[in-house]
Structures are given as structure tokens and as C-alpha cells.
Amino acid sequence: MLTERISAHIEHKDLDSLKALLSGLEDVELQFAFNDLTDEEQVITFRLLSKAAALTLFDQLDTEHQENLLSSFTNERTIEFVNTLAPDDRVRLLDELPAGVAQQLIANLSHEERKITNLLLGYEDETAGRIMTTEFISLRRKMTVAQALDRIRQQARDKETIYTLYVTDSMKKLKGVISLKELILAQPTDVIDRIMTKHALRVHTSTDQEEVARTLQEMDLLAIPVVDKEERLVGIVTIDDAMDILEDEATEDIFDRAGITGNETDRSDLLVNGSLWRIWKVRLPILVVTLGFAFIAGFIVDGFEEALESIAAVAIFIPLIMGMSGNVGTQSSTVFARGVVLGQIDMKKFAKPFVKEILVGLSIGLMLGVITGVIAGLWHTPMLGLAVGLALIVAITVASLLGFLVPFLLIKLNLDQAAGSAPIITSIKDIVALLIYFLFVSIFLGVVY
Amino acid sequence: MLTERISAHIEHKDLDSLKALLSGLEDVELQFAFNDLTDEEQVITFRLLSKAAALTLFDQLDTEHQENLLSSFTNERTIEFVNTLAPDDRVRLLDELPAGVAQQLIANLSHEERKITNLLLGYEDETAGRIMTTEFISLRRKMTVAQALDRIRQQARDKETIYTLYVTDSMKKLKGVISLKELILAQPTDVIDRIMTKHALRVHTSTDQEEVARTLQEMDLLAIPVVDKEERLVGIVTIDDAMDILEDEATEDIFDRAGITGNETDRSDLLVNGSLWRIWKVRLPILVVTLGFAFIAGFIVDGFEEALESIAAVAIFIPLIMGMSGNVGTQSSTVFARGVVLGQIDMKKFAKPFVKEILVGLSIGLMLGVITGVIAGLWHTPMLGLAVGLALIVAITVASLLGFLVPFLLIKLNLDQAAGSAPIITSIKDIVALLIYFLFVSIFLGVVY
Numbered sequence: 001m002l003t004e005r006i007s008a009h010i011e012h013k014d015l016d017s018l019k020a021l022l023s024g025l026e027d028v029e030l031q032f033a034f035n036d037l038t039d040e041e042q043v044i045t046f047r048l049l050s051k052a053a054a055l056t057l058f059d060q061l062d063t064e065h066q067e068n069l070l071s072s073f074t075n076e077r078t079i080e081f082v083n084t085l086a087p088d089d090r091v092r093l094l095d096e097l098p099a100g101v102a103q104q105l106i107a108n109l110s111h112e113e114r115k116i117t118n119l120l121l122g123y124e125d126e127t128a129g130r131i132m133t134t135e136f137i138s139l140r141r142k143m144t145v146a147q148a149l150d151r152i153r154q155q156a157r158d159k160e161t162i163y164t165l166y167v168t169d170s171m172k173k174l175k176g177v178i179s180l181k182e183l184i185l186a187q188p189t190d191v192i193d194r195i196m197t198k199h200a201l202r203v204h205t206s207t208d209q210e211e212v213a214r215t216l217q218e219m220d221l222l223a224i225p226v227v228d229k230e231e232r233l234v235g236i237v238t239i240d241d242a243m244d245i246l247e248d249e250a251t252e253d254i255f256d257r258a259g260i261t262g263n264e265t266d267r268s269d270l271l272v273n274g275s276l277w278r279i280w281k282v283r284l285p286i287l288v289v290t291l292g293f294a295f296i297a298g299f300i301v302d303g304f305e306e307a308l309e310s311i312a313a314v315a316i317f318i319p320l321i322m323g324m325s326g327n328v329g330t331q332s333s334t335v336f337a338r339g340v341v342l343g344q345i346d347m348k349k350f351a352k353p354f355v356k357e358i359l360v361g362l363s364i365g366l367m368l369g370v371i372t373g374v375i376a377g378l379w380h381t382p383m384l385g386l387a388v389g390l391a392l393i394v395a396i397t398v399a400s401l402l403g404f405l406v407p408f409l410l411i412k413l414n415l416d417q418a419a420g421s422a423p424i425i426t427s428i429k430d431i432v433a434l435l436i437y438f439l440f441v442s443i444f445l446g447v448v449y
Numbered sequence: 450m451l452t453e454r455i456s457a458h459i460e461h462k463d464l465d466s467l468k469a470l471l472s473g474l475e476d477v478e479l480q481f482a483f484n485d486l487t488d489e490e491q492v493i494t495f496r497l498l499s500k501a502a503a504l505t506l507f508d509q510l511d512t513e514h515q516e517n518l519l520s521s522f523t524n525e526r527t528i529e530f531v532n533t534l535a536p537d538d539r540v541r542l543l544d545e546l547p548a549g550v551a552q553q554l555i556a557n558l559s560h561e562e563r564k565i566t567n568l569l570l571g572y573e574d575e576t577a578g579r580i581m582t583t584e585f586i587s588l589r590r591k592m593t594v595a596q597a598l599d600r601i602r603q604q605a606r607d608k609e610t611i612y613t614l615y616v617t618d619s620m621k622k623l624k625g626v627i628s629l630k631e632l633i634l635a636q637p638t639d640v641i642d643r644i645m646t647k648h649a650l651r652v653h654t655s656t657d658q659e660e661v662a663r664t665l666q667e668m669d670l671l672a673i674p675v676v677d678k679e680e681r682l683v684g685i686v687t688i689d690d691a692m693d694i695l696e697d698e699a700t701e702d703i704f705d706r707a708g709i710t711g712n713e714t715d716r717s718d719l720l721v722n723g724s725l726w727r728i729w730k731v732r733l734p735i736l737v738v739t740l741g742f743a744f745i746a747g748f749i750v751d752g753f754e755e756a757l758e759s760i761a762a763v764a765i766f767i768p769l770i771m772g773m774s775g776n777v778g779t780q781s782s783t784v785f786a787r788g789v790v791l792g793q794i795d796m797k798k799f800a801k802p803f804v805k806e807i808l809v810g811l812s813i814g815l816m817l818g819v820i821t822g823v824i825a826g827l828w829h830t831p832m833l834g835l836a837v838g839l840a841l842i843v844a845i846t847v848a849s850l851l852g853f854l855v856p857f858l859l860i861k862l863n864l865d866q867a868a869g870s871a872p873i874i875t876s877i878k879d880i881v882a883l884l885i886y887f888l889f890v891s892i893f894l895g896v897v898y
Contacts, residue, residue: 153633162630163612163671180629181611184602217696220689222612222671239688240669246692247666250699251787258783259776271784272793272802279809283780284816290776291817294769295824301765308764312757315764316750319771319879320743327708327739327872331732334707335720338700344721353721360728367733368740375744423776430768 002033019048039072055098070105094122099172099232107134128212129205132226132235135160138168146188164223167196172232202227210249213242259286259423293427304438313380317388325399325433332403361400369393387444395433451482468497488521496543504547519554543571548621548681556583577661578654581675581684584609587617590642594635613672616645621681651676659698662691708735708872742876753887762829766837774848774882781852810849818842836893844882
């Protein structure tokens with residue numbers, strides 16, 4: 001009866017009602033119905049339970065049924081079902097798995113299986129939960145160094161790292177860390193609790209993977225423990241994974257900056273070895289967007305057609321104004337981006353570096369503007385020289401300002417990861433530079449539109 | 450007598466003659482004269498000896514004189530003298546130090562002192578020799594595991610890493626490596642020679658630091674041994690140094706690409722917190738160079754002034770042609786650069802990806818060119834549409850071609866590290882795009898210059 005109700009909810013993908021139904025059940029009721037569900041129904045039901053209820057149920061299952069449940073996480077029909085869920089449903093409905101269950105599950109999966117199953121674990125993409133490994137050795141506080149070394153000898157063969165050991169209590173809560181070096185230097189009779197580092201640095205399953213990698217790098221750690229909401233140890237992230245993450249993030253940044261979109265894990269390979277069709281899919285979108293901006297730039301020039309018709313020389317300096325303000329703006333954006341990454345610019349104290357950058361822009365604008373204005377004045381007419389020079393000063397200053405301000409706002413609005421923000425910023429700077437130029441041309445050459 | 454001749458050569462900075470003089474001396478003669486030299490003269494003389502002669506001399510000195518010589522490497526007058534040498538003289542005249550002397554020297558220096566003294570060690574900037582540490586533990590082949598663990602316990606406190614151990618012979622030659630994990634898993638009576646990894650991966654003191662870092666990353670190593678020309682172990686590079694190097698190199702690349710020059714170790718800090726004067730020094734040079742290119746672009750437009758005067762609408766599409774070919778060219782350069790770094794593009798098999806990229810450029814050019822041509826044709830005249838569309842197709846294809854070819858040639862000519870290559874390539878692409886555009890305008894609008 002209850003079994004059928006659960007099956008029906010799953011069949012209709014009505015997970016909200018199912019979750020409500022499950023939360024009202026007694027442990028015994030649930031356990032009874034659970035055994036009659038199909039494998040994939042068991043997984044879905046299990047994942048919709050609260051963390052506490054899931055742990056109770058799991059502990060009540062015998063070993064065979066526990067194993068069956070875990071292996072059902074990767075069965076084809078389960079995966080199919082999960083793939084039909086909207087990503088926000090997954091996040092909203094699925095709690096973290098209990099640490100013990102998550103550890104067992106991850107430990108038994110191949111790398112490929114983990115990728116698919118991690119969705120079911122309730123860990124978001126690009127978080128510590130998605131990249132951690134469970135191949136670590138945990139110790140107990142009351143162990144002596146000799147006992148700890150014995151355990152390490154027994155378990156070392158299957159573990160990714162044995163150079164950092166994690167001390168947990170019976171509830172799997174992380175109590176401290178100790179390095180193999182410290183163990184080797186200690187007396188065999190020393191007790192772990194006395195020599196371990198308490199309050200060890202840790203990250204949560206939901207911590208962003210780039211933050212995890214940067215912490216490992218900055219603290220010169222070989223590995224960092226990952227805990228769940230109850231501070232239970234569920235995995236570790238090692239330094240070699242951190243290096244790969246930083247490399248991947250750098251590559252992503254570089255592609256985004258060049259207006260190459262997409263989330264392929266190996267965009268670089270796709271771009272060199274992929275089909276034309278797939279290459280267009282990552283390269284064309286931003287190009288089409290910037291083509292739109294280019295037409296806007298065209299409309300601006302068109303709006304000043306009279307000016308161009310009476311003094312064709314005005315067109316001569318279009319590439320110069322656009323190019324030079326573009327170059328200075330790119331410098332400013334680079335200074336800002338690296339400053340934030342490397343910690344010289346604090347997002348909360350933005351005013352000071354911002355004013356400084358505008359000053360830098362203004363001073364550079366003055367130098368290049370005067371040189372260009374003089375040359376343009378001698379080459380054509382003094383008035384054109386004046387217009388070009390002043391326009392360049394203002395355009396370069398504004399480009400510096402935008403080069404800092406736009407990425408700052410994008411970060412504030414959480415849009416900085418948006419693919420192709422760089423070419424779009426460039427397009428905006430182009431349009432602003434053209435407007436400034438034609439404004440000065442109109443003023444000094446008397447051709448007001 | 451000999452002492453005075455040596456002093457005179459040093460005073461006149463005639464190192465070539467001094468080197469020739471020294472190479473003709475008997476060991477005993479040299480040893481005799483050496484003790485009468487001043488501290489800094491001793492260092493210079495010592496560094497001009499061949500590696501073998503230096504080792505012989507060093508071994509003949511008593512401990513006190515050895516220590517005195519080593520400490521003279523950092524004395525102020527020695528540093529002053531070295532700073533007056535031209536960099537190529539240093540490279541030409543100074544051989545590697547004998548491994549044992551180099552190890553002792555580096556081990557006793559602070560980080561700051563090492564920076565100055567490394568010049569005297571004969572290691573080039575940005576090589577393994579400049580970043581290695583000597584805080585490693587070396588073992589002998591005939592040791593048992595128990596003996597090795599004893600040695601590790603004795604030395605662990607002062608060493609940067611004890612997780613990889615290096616096996617050397619009496620000549621300090623690297624014979625193998627073994628991890629602490631392997632030692633822990635082995636029997637106490639096992640002999641190192643039987644369980645170590647022979648032919649261990651190694652780098653030379655002259656290996657480029659980025660290559661060292663990438664090897665560590667790709668091989669998932671915690672540390673890599675650094676050997677000199679005779680395969681003697683002189684130091685190690687650890688994973689945390691490798692991560693810092695990759696980060697620094699990435700930052701350098703990013704600044705170079707934005708046309709921000711200079712070799713400051715912390716350019717990012719300088720750019721945010723430095724004086725205006727110092728900021729100009731890193732940001733202005735490339736801007737002045739690109740200003741020159743912008744004037745060339747101006748001359749091209751000027752050359753077609755007649756065309757502009759008769760059809761002012763021609764100017765409307767100048768920003769579009771320049772911008773779109775620039776965007777596609779940047780994408781191509783990015784694909785090339787990442788492809789080389791990540792190994793999808795082999796510099797020796799350049800033809801295939803090059804042809805593919807031109808095809809990609811042509812296909813993208815066709816799509817954007819047709820769209821733009823039709824819009825331009827409807828907006829103004831069909832002939833202008835035809836000129837703009839065809840110009841865009843050709844300009845985008847050429848931009849793709851240049852985006853691959855120019856960086857390829859720069860690497861071939863060893864100029865890829867040249868600061869600001871990116872803005873200069875952009876300027877060249879701008880000029881080419883303008884020339885193509887006006888060529889088509891001349892053909893289709895009948896205004897031949």
C-alpha cells in the first residue's frame with residue numbers, strides 16, 4: 001500500500017509530495033515498505049530522506065541490502081531518472097548523504113562512475129564534494145604512535161596519501177590532523193591526542209573547488225580534509241588534484257577572455273581536434289554578440305556622416321582612438337583582475353585603487369593625447385589636432401575607469417564567470433570611445449549633428 | 450708574486466686573462482697563493498677555476514678556511530664586484546660549482562642571500578638551479594630499511610621534505626629514489642638498493658623552471674631531484690615551489706599579453722601600489738609602440754581619402770571590420786597558445802592544425818560576412834554591401850591565419866616571451882584588416898586610389 005504510493009509519486013516525478021510523505025513516516029513503516037521497492041526506487045527514496053532518517057534506515061539494512069542499495073546508485077535506470085530532474089530540484093530536494101554512506105559509496109566507484117553519481121550525493125558541480133577522494137587513513141585520539149604506525153602499515157597500500165593522517169571520533173567528526181613526519185619524530189609511546197594539530201584547516205563539501213585549491217597552495221599543504229555540515233570527515237583533496245584544478249581554471253579564464261564559450265571539460269582538445277560544427281558552437285556565440293555591438297558602432301559613425309562628408313580626415317583617427325583606448329582599457333582590466341586574484345585589491349576597499357587607476361589613465365591619456373594631437377594638428381588642421389588630442393585624453397581616461405569598474409560590477413553581480421565578458425567589455429569601450437571622439441569633433445570642427 | 454698577478458687581473462676586471470693564468474697553474478702553486486688573497490678575491494678566483502680544480506682546492510682547505518670562503522660569497526664587496534660583470538660574462542666564465550660545495554653554500558644561506566649568491570653559483574635565472582633547495586635526505590644503496598628510517602628520524606627536523614628520499618653513491622651521484630611510503634611498507638631488513646626506483650626522473654640545474662614545474666605536475670610528484678652535469682645530486686624542487694612557479698608564469702603571461710612590460714618579481718603589487726612614475730615605466734612602452742602602428746593605420750585610411758569623400762558610408766564599417774577580425778584572430782591565437790601548452794598542438798606537426806584553423810576562420814568569415822554584407826547592402830547600397838561582406842570574409846580568414854602563424858613564428862624565433870607581443874600582433878591584424886577593406890572598397894565602388 002505504502003509501497004505503491006511511493007512508486008506512484010516517483011513515476012509521476014512528484015518528488016515534493018514524496019518527500020512530504022516520507023517525512024511523516026515511522027522508521028519501521030518505512031523500513032518495511034523500502035524492501036519492496038525496485039532498485040532505482042530505493043535510491044530515489046533514500047535520497048529524499050532527511051540525513052538522520054537516511055542514516056537510521058541504512059544502519060537497519062543488513063550488509064547485503066546495504067551493498068545492493070549502494071550499487072543501485074550507478075545502475076542505468078537510476079541515472080536516467082536523475083538526468084530528467086532539473087538541476088535546481090536536485091539541489092533543493094537532496095540533502096547531503098550521511099558521511100559514512102557517502103564514504104562507502106565513493107570508495108567503491110570508478111572515476112567515471114563518480115562523475116555520474118556525485119549528482120546523487122547532493123554535491124554541487126565544482127565543489128570540494130565533487131573532487132574529494134576517500135582514500136585517506138583516519139586515526140583515533142587514544143592511539144599511541146606505535147599503534148598509529150601499525151595501522152598506517154596495514155592500510156597504506158590502498159590509500160592515495162599516507163603523509164597526512166586524520167584523527168576522528170566514533171561519530172566520524174574531525175578532531176585533528178597529524179603528519180607522518182610528526183609521527184616519525186615522536187616517541188612510539190606518545191598518544192596521538194597530545195601531539196596532533198587540533199583545529200586543523202578544513203573545507204566543506206560545498207566549498208568552491210578553486211578556493212580549495214588556493215588554500216592548499218597558500219598553506220603549502222599536501223592535502224586538506226573535507227567535512228560535511230556536522231563536521232564529519234567525508235574525504236580529502238590532495239595537492240595534485242589542486243594543481244590540476246588551478247590549471248583548468250586558468251585555461252577556462254583564458255578561453256572566456258577570448259570569447260570562446262562552453263563547459264566542455266577539454267575545450268582545448270575540442271578546438272584543435274573537434275568537428276567544425278562543434279567548434280562553431282563554442283566560437284560563434286560571442287562573435288555574433290560582438291557583431292551586434294559593431295553595428296551599434298557603425299550607427300554612431302553613420303550619425304556623424306555629415307561631419308565625415310565635410311572633413312574626410314576625421315575617419316583617419318577612428319582606428320587610433322578605438323585602438324589606443326582599447327589597449328589602455330585592457331591593461332586596466334588586467335591590473336584589476338590580477339590584483340583581485342593575488343590579493344592586492346580588496347573588493348571591499350575598491351575606492352582607493354579605483355581612484356589611483358583613473359589617475360594613471362588620465363596621466364597616460366595626457367601624454368599620448370598631447371603627442372597624437374600635435375602630430376594630427378601638423379598633419380591636418382590645428383582644430384582637428386585639438387579634437388583628436390582631447391578626445392584621446394578623455395577616451396583613455398574613461399577606458400581606464402571602465403576597465404576597473406565593469407569587472408568590479410560583474411563580480412559584485414556574480415556575472416564575472418560569464419563567458420565572453422572580455423570581448424563584450426571591449427565592444428562597450430569601442431562604442432564609448434567613438435562617441436567621445438565624435439563629440440569632440442562636433443565641438444571643435446563646428447559640425448554639430 | 451703570483452698573488453699580486455691575480456689581484457691585478459681582478460682589479461682590472463680582466464677575467465679572461467685570469468682564467469687563462471689559473472688554468473696553467475699546479476695545484477700546490479695555486480693553494481699557496483690562494484691563502485694570501487683577500488676574501489672577495491678568493492671568491493672570484495675560486496669561481497674562475499674549472500670544476501675539477503675548484504673541488505681539489507676546496508678539499509685541500511681546512512674547515513675554517515672552507516667556511517671563510519663560503520661566507521665570502523655573500524660579503525658586500527664580492528656582490529658589488531659580481532654586479533659589475535656583464536650577464537654574458539658571468540655565463541661564459543663561471544662553470545657550475547662542484548655539487549658538494551654548492552650544497553654547503555646554499556644550505557647556509559637565507560632566502561634573500563640565495564637570490565644574490567645564485568649568480569655566483571653559475572645558475573641562470575629561471576632555472577632549476579635557482580629555485581632548488583638542499584634540504585633533502587640522501588640514503589646509501591647498502592643501507593637496510595631500518596637504518597634508513599633511523600637516518601630519517603635523525604635528520605627529519607631540518608628537512609623540507611622527508612617523503613621522498615634520494616639514494617646517492619660516495620661521489621654524490623643520484624642512483625635512485627624511494628618514497629617514505631615504500632620504506633614503511635617494506636621489511637626492516639630489506640636493502641634499499643633492491644627496493645628503490647632506479648633511473649628516477651630528474652632535472653638538470655639548467656632546466657627551465659617552468660619545465661620543472663610542469664614535470665612535477667604531470668607526474669604527480671611531491672619533489673624532483675636536481676643534478677649537475679656529472680649527474681651529482683645538488684638539490685630538489687618541491688611541489689609547493691612548483692605551484693608558485695606556475696602561478697607566477699601564468700601572471701607573467703597575462704601581463705605580457707596585456708602589454709604590461711617589466712621583470713619585477715611582483716608586477717601586480719607595483720601596478721596597484723607603486724608610484725605613477727614606476728607604473729608608467731611598465732605600461733607606456735607598448736602603448737607608444739602601438740601608437741606608432743595606429744598612425745600607420747591612419748595613413749592607410751588617409752590614402753583612401755578620396756573614397757571616403759565620395760562615399761562617407763565607407764567609414765561606418767571601419768570599426769566593424771577591425772573589431773570582428775580582431776575578435777576572431779584573438780580566438781585563434783588563444784586556441785594556438787593553449788593547444789601548445791596543453792599538448793594538443795605539436796610544434797613539429799603544425800601544418801594540420803594550421804590548415805584546420807584557416808578552414809574554421811573561412812567558415813566563420815563566410816557566415817559573419819554574408820550576414821554583415823546583406824545588412825550593409827540593405828542599409829546603404831548593394832555594392833557597399835558586397836564590398837563589406839567580401840572584405841569581412843577575407844579579413845577574418847586572414848586574421849585566423851595570422852592568429853596561428855605569428856605566435857608559431859615567434860616561438861620558432863624564440864621571441865614568444867617578448868613582452869607585449871599580443872598588442873603588437875593585434876596592431877598588425879588591424880592594419881591588414883584595413884588594407885583588405887579598402888582594397889575591396891576600391892574594387893567594388895570604383896574609386897581606385
